[in-house]
Amino acid sequence: MGASLLDAVLAETLDPAYAQAAAARAATGAAPRPRRRARVLVALTMAVAGLLVAVTYDQAAASAQGRAQVRAALIEDIRSDSRVTDELAVQLESLRTQVAGTRDQLLAASAVGQRALDDLAQAERGAAAVPVTGPGLLVTLANADPGADDDPVGGRTTEEDPRGRVRDGDLQLVVNALWAAGAEAVSINGQRLGPATAIRFAGEAVLVDFRPVTNPYEVSAVGDPDTLSTQFLASPEVGALAVISESFGLRFDFARKKELSLPAASIPELRSAQPQGREPTTPGAATTPGASPDAGTAPDREPGG
């Protein structure tokens, strides 16, 4: 065997047994006419080949179909579950309004109650529990565009540069700078930031208040637009972030807005409550969750960052 293995593979595409058989036939002078049994055998073999092809095709098609079915079922599950979540959120919202209305009604009846109501309103503003509308600043942060030099054949095989992504730290920096610049209320992609809202990174997604927000990130801050923008731009961290985003292709810009609408933040769970001895508690006010017991402690918490 003089030739290399690859040469042999490339040159000998036909089974050498055919040539040998032909040579043997020529040597013995046997009749080249095919016998009947041989013909049947060949036909049977061809039938087996066809059967193999058909069965394999069936298998492949069936498994592809099965995958598509499972995927469709999962998508349907996700849709129906998020519908249920939406319905529950609407229900929660209406129940909350109802509770707040009843509470206000009960408290407004007495002078003590009225004072408690005023305290409560102030606390709710501080805790970002009420929606806010007003002029302000809209800061936009976005990931760098994926490189144009992506391999068109292999899809996105090249790793996306992690430095071209907006991280939780960038958003924290922007939000802190906005608070420092005198923002009264801040939200990221419609998620209002309360006093205890965390901005974190989990895997590939930025979580605000444990709910994922996606690229591009729009940070809205309500406050005096002029003061906000000058103070915001004066902050050295923002200057550094601007330079960084410039060099890694991140989008980072801001605009003054006349009208920004920020929703209420999700109300944190009531973890501890103290009965207040000085108030002659009416049963209705005392048992309303999140109402008067919370009002005494809530003002202590200041909007942080």
Add this chain to the structure above:
Amino acid sequence: MIPILGLAAGVLLGLFFDPTVPLWLQPYLPIAVVAALDAVFGGFRARLDGIFDAKVFVISFVSNVVVAALIVFLGDQLGVGAQLSTAVVVVLGIRIFGNAAAIRRHVFRA
């Protein structure tokens, strides 16, 4: 003509009766099909070359299918099943290509 009828009959049988393949055999079906295609193309070319032999064809078909499946089975046991499948597909693919080119030269004289 009869072999082509046999092939068509096999395809129709497979599509209509939809036989269930045992689960343990399923991973070896695609490779067996490639091996069978190689044997069929080889037989067709031998026919055109005028050296077709029924015995050689049947034996090469059966041994091709069995050996290809065995190689992949062995590879699976040794943990290199995917790589060995690739090797088998490459070798058989080259042979199918070469035989198809020879058939083309016979049929179109080019």
